[in-house]
Amino acid sequence: MASCDRDGARRGRKYPVLQLSKADAKAISALYKTVWLEAHDYPEEWREKRAMSDDEIKREMDAGYFFFGVYVKGKLVGVYKASITERGCYGEQQAVLQKYQNQGVAYAMYEQFLKFAKVNKCTVNYVNILIGNEPCERAMKTYNFYKTGEPWEQSEGMLVQTYERKVEGDC
Numbered sequence: 001m002a003s004c005d006r007d008g009a010r011r012g013r014k015y016p017v018l019q020l021s022k023a024d025a026k027a028i029s030a031l032y033k034t035v036w037l038e039a040h041d042y043p044e045e046w047r048e049k050r051a052m053s054d055d056e057i058k059r060e061m062d063a064g065y066f067f068f069g070v071y072v073k074g075k076l077v078g079v080y081k082a083s084i085t086e087r088g089c090y091g092e093q094q095a096v097l098q099k100y101q102n103q104g105v106a107y108a109m110y111e112q113f114l115k116f117a118k119v120n121k122c123t124v125n126y127v128n129i130l131i132g133n134e135p136c137e138r139a140m141k142t143y144n145f146y147k148t149g150e151p152w153e154q155s156e157g158m159l160v161q162t163y164e165r166k167v168e169g170d171c
Contacts, residue, residue, distance in 0.1 A: 015105050017112035020067040020079070025054035027076040028067055035095035041130060046155045050093055068112055070105050078105040082116060088124035088164070089117035094136075106135070110143050117167045126164035128154060 020028060029052055036042075036050040052060075060081070061067065069079040080094035091113045096105045117125045129136045131151055140146075145163035154160045 015070045015072070015078075015108035017068050017070055017108050020069050020076075022058050022061055024067070024069065024076065025057040025061075028052075028057050028069065028079050029054040031069075031076050031079050031097065032093070032095055034097060038098075041133065043155055043158050046158055050095075066116070068109060068116070070100075070108055072100065078109055080109050080113065082113060084120050084122060088126055088167070089113070089120060089122040091125065091127045101135075106139060107142070110139055114143065114165070114167070122167055124164045124166055126162060128160040128162050131159040131161055 033051040036047045039047050039050075042050075057067065064083060066082045067079060068082065069076050071077065077100040078094075078096040081092050083090050083092075094106060094109060114125060125145070126148070127136075127140075127145070129140060140163045143165060145165040148162045148164050151159045151161045
């Protein structure tokens with residue numbers, strides 16, 4: 001059975017994930033500010049950096065970053081950022097409004113992240129996960145990501161673990 005057919009993965013299928021554009025920058029910024037400024041597991045400096053303005057988001061889009069998100073009834077409820085690097089497809093800054101957590105929004109974005117890597121002929125997907133972030137660690141297991149290297153300090157006092165997954169099969 002393919003990893004994408006697990007029950008946990010199926011939860012995400014009810015939410016279409018769209019590639020976002022500069023027209024969505026204000027909504028992305030509002031979501032990031034709502035989620036990241038309240039993410040007290042992260043150092044304050046890191047949270048503030050992640051609560052990006054719409055101009056910063058537009059500059060990142062111009063620099064080659066891709067933003068993907070889930071809209072529910074016209075409101076952006078989940079978003080993440082991806083880039084294609086020499087190593088593969090890198091995903092970061094996933095954020096889901098609290099009201100929509102544990103409803104499959106993050107799983108939908110992970111499934112789309114896997115497909116995005118395949119379409120772009122990447123050999124791996126990879127992410128950095130805050131040590132002890134149980135929902136993200138659960139997603140890593142669900143989608144067959146594995147730890148690479150040792151935990152490292154991404155920001156002062158913030159230990160993360162890099163996970164990757166070989167791009168294979170259809171999701």
